[in-house]
Amino acid sequence: MAEEVKLFGTWTSPYSRRIELALKLKGIPFQYIEEDLSNKSPQLLKYNPVHKMVPVLVHNGKPITESQIILEYIDETWKNNPFLPQDPYQRAMARFWAKFIDEKVKAAEMKAKSVEGKEIELVVEEFFEEMKFLENELKGKDFFGGETIGFVDIVANIVAFFFTVTQQAVGVEAFTPEKFPVLFKWIGKITEIDVVNECRPPREKHLAYVKAVIEGFKSAPK
């Protein structure tokens, strides 16, 4: 049977961009469908009736949702260029850091929505304090996955391309090469990989989008 792979995503979502990256790293041809989250398509609602969110990967008609679950599915289905290590302990560690990143980002988003006006700066600063665990984890390695890009690197791509834009939009300088030398060295490394750059939104357009979202948080009724 010919493989049919479709990805429903949106250009601003680090979660769907990481699935694009994973498919490209594995060399899997796929059809990309851009969703407008303010006017979700009937297909998206059909394929993800529980969360109604992107990303959704549809493989030979079967939908898979939740970005980290999709990454594991891709890694188990197409065995070339493995994302996760073989050793069960190393796999557990990779899953731990991937979960850490997504949970902390989500928690910061929730907090940012609930605070008033300029308090959002404190949320961003607090968030970067927590990212010191990640800086520490990466010490002495080129990639989280060791010598090459792996599961945690794909997830942590959110650090490289979304954190700097977010702090610029908020107007803080919490994430700098002086404070995070190891993470910035790693950003340099993954930026050398062509497919990584292909899965990155254009910076100015992205910055304008994030600024609009933050203004929305600030002015929303609490």
Next chain:
Amino acid sequence: MAEEVKLFGTWTSPYSRRIELALKLKGIPFQYIEEDLSNKSPQLLKYNPVHKMVPVLVHNGKPITESQIILEYIDETWKNNPFLPQDPYQRAMARFWAKFIDEKVKAAEMKAKSVEGKEIELVVEEFFEEMKFLENELKGKDFFGGETIGFVDIVANIVAFFFTVTQQAVGVEAFTPEKFPVLFKWIGKITEIDVVNECRPPREKHLAYVKAVIEGFKSAPK
């Protein structure tokens, strides 16, 4: 090398109780260490410096944290009585429902802490509305895992032994055999398994504990 398996847990935590259950289902001997979360041991803080929480599994000196990550580690390390199916799509579906359960429980806890007085009843009722997805998923099957207890059943054990106690403590009747016939039939099925019952807190003691927690939420400053 002789295997050394230690579990740091607490009797009220569905997350550490599920690891006890997993180890017992696999027939793995282990040492259980009860933690007092109001006075955490130096060992717990050493093994889980990021989250400082139970459960922590320590296998031959190496710590693993986060209950679902521990379950995957156990399943990958001891291959008998597999928890996850072999097929990548079925594995993705199991991970999806396990994540769904834990995220919804956590979100309900967060909401319960933020609302005033009796509004907590609404949070619990809303939560059970979302559990209808789970009821639907289980239709036509004895267990989430199919014919026998598996990954989602171990995670969903929180439904069986914690939801009924929680709603009794809050004083609502949202989770009933009339509204959730499939889940209640499943509770009957897993209650026939001895090791499942061994990993369940004594009901009256548990109810008193949950009531105290809820009172704490209600009277906490917002």
